[in-house]
Amino acid sequence: MSSVRPWRDIARRKSRQIMVGSVPVGGDAPITVQTMTNTLTSDPVATIDQIRRCEEAGADIIRVSCPDVESTAALGKIVKAARIPIVADIHFHYKRALEAADAGAACLRINPGNIGSSERVAEVVRAAKANGCAIRIGVNAGSLEKDLLEKYGEPCPEALVESALDHIKLLQDHDFHEYKVAVKASDVFLAVGAYMGLAEAVDCPLHLGITEAGGLIGGTVKSAIGIGNLLWAGIGDTIRVSLSAEPEEEVRVGYEILKSLGLRTRGVRVVSCPSCARQGFDVIRTVQKLEDALSHIKTPMSLSVLGCVVNGPGEARETDIGVTGGGNGKHMVYLRGVTDHHVQDDNMIDHIVKLVEEKAAEIEAGTVASMDSLHGKAA
Known part of the structure; x- marks a missing residue:
């Protein structure tokens, strides 16, 4: 595209x-x-x-x-x-x-x-x-x-x-x-x-x-x-x-x-579905908990939280981190739009928070490295 x-x-x-x-x-x-x-x-x-x-x-x-x-x-x-x-x-x-x-x-x-x-x-x-x-x-x-x-x-x-x-x-x-x-x-x-x-x-x-x-x-x-x-x-x-x-x-x-409107970026942009009977986990409560748990993140990034595989993979391809609901309490995690691993219900929220925090640290480190490189070239 x-x-x-x-x-x-x-x-x-x-x-x-x-x-x-x-x-x-x-x-x-x-x-x-x-x-x-x-x-x-x-x-x-x-x-x-x-x-x-x-x-x-x-x-x-x-x-x-x-x-x-x-x-x-x-x-x-x-x-x-x-x-x-x-x-x-x-x-x-x-x-x-x-x-x-x-x-x-x-x-x-x-x-x-x-x-x-x-x-x-x-x-x-x-x-x-x-x-x-x-x-x-x-x-x-x-x-x-x-x-x-x-x-x-x-x-x-x-x-x-x-x-x-x-x-x-x-x-x-x-x-x-x-x-x-x-x-x-x-x-x-x-x-x-x-x-x-x-x-x-x-x-x-x-x-x-x-x-x-x-x-x-x-x-x-x-x-x-x-x-x-x-x-x-x-x-x-x-x-x-x-x-x-x-x-x-x-x-x-x-x-x-x-x-x-794409005019400012700050913190985690959450893409989530309204939930329906197809959901593999409680999307509404999960998103509420994730928004609270990630309110301290200032680094711009995107997170998709979709309850099933109908729209989940497509949305996950467009976000930094994504999770889609699966069967038997086992859900797929996407990193950079690519399927990466599964996560169970009982530790999904903590796991996603950890992934977001790690991604934020990675982005910030990359920004600092880019700035250092730029200053080095200027010098």
């Missing part, structure tokens, strides 16, 4: 690149995955602990809310402890933005039009420039300006885009260009329409999200449809999946969306 698959190619929208701390956003940089803490920012111990879990899940950037002086006072300690850039979420109180910038935030999430006069916007811009902060403009269908609601009658894509352009102009008027923009809505059609309109109007990086998407299952589905549609169209430079769930779950779902 040819390795050229044009029907899988996604042509990303060309956007200019900005820096959020040490992380590039936009241009040809990888699409980053974000989340937001739900602890009190004024409690740095709890907030740092939650950030650490999100870092382990793979978060590239994390946002914390700064609604009061106590929060910005704790921000410096949080920034120093975090391994990833911190975005300070600011609403209305422009002084919180000044304090957050001085405390080391890599980015300020604001709506310039909501923080008061042009002089206040200028102060925030000066603080951002002085501290090397980016700014994220966050337009939300639930908090559109009154004049736009009167003009359009209801939240619509055109209203969200106009709001974003108005906020962008406020920053550009003060010669500030290190910004990214989000135009979020809980309605998938509204959000997708707004992002598509904005993508044509500006060249800045776009932060994707379906806001107030819902719980883990419902919110994942809505986000996959909305964010996935936009990413498939080449739109989007950074994403946040908004779920009524722990923030590390948002990170995991974000990566699954990107992995499904």
Whole structure:
């Protein structure tokens, strides 16, 4: 089979690149995955602990809310402890933005039009420039300006885009260009329409999200449809999946969306069947246990878990490691798409975990060797 698959190619929208701390956003940089803490920012111990879990899940950037002086006072300690850039979420109180910038935030999430006069916007811009902060403009269908609601009658894509352009102009008027923009809505059609309109109007990086998407299952589905549609169209430079769930779950779902489209790779991609009466082992429970047992693996690889030999061999040929159900509790294991050995029911999960860990170590060793060879040639 040819390795050229044009029907899988996604042509990303060309956007200019900005820096959020040490992380590039936009241009040809990888699409980053974000989340937001739900602890009190004024409690740095709890907030740092939650950030650490999100870092382990793979978060590239994390946002914390700064609604009061106590929060910005704790921000410096949080920034120093975090391994990833911190975005300070600011609403209305422009002084919180000044304090957050001085405390080391890599980015300020604001709506310039909501923080008061042009002089206040200028102060925030000066603080951002002085501290090397980016700014994220966050337009939300639930908090559109009154004049736009009167003009359009209801939240619509055109209203969200106009709001974003108005906020962008406020920053550009003060010669500030290190910004990214989000135009979020809980309605998938509204959000997708707004992002598509904005993508044509500006060249800045776009932060994707379906806001107030819902719980883990419902919110994942809505986000996959909305964010996935936009990413498939080449739109989007950074994403946040908004779920009524722990923030590390948002990170995991974000990566699954990107992995499904071939835009990022991280950890084990599991290919598994829905199970049926032909299954040679309990596929559902096996996959659940394997996903939990392999959550620590960060190396990109693929694992197929199929209950029988109908589709199993075909799927196994396309994955690094595979297992298909057989009779009498004896199942076939595939390595690099080739039948290799059998495994019994009673130790199948431990055996597969060991194989995955060994494969991860092999891949990592190969990567290091390749890098060493490259550096040797360069020297």
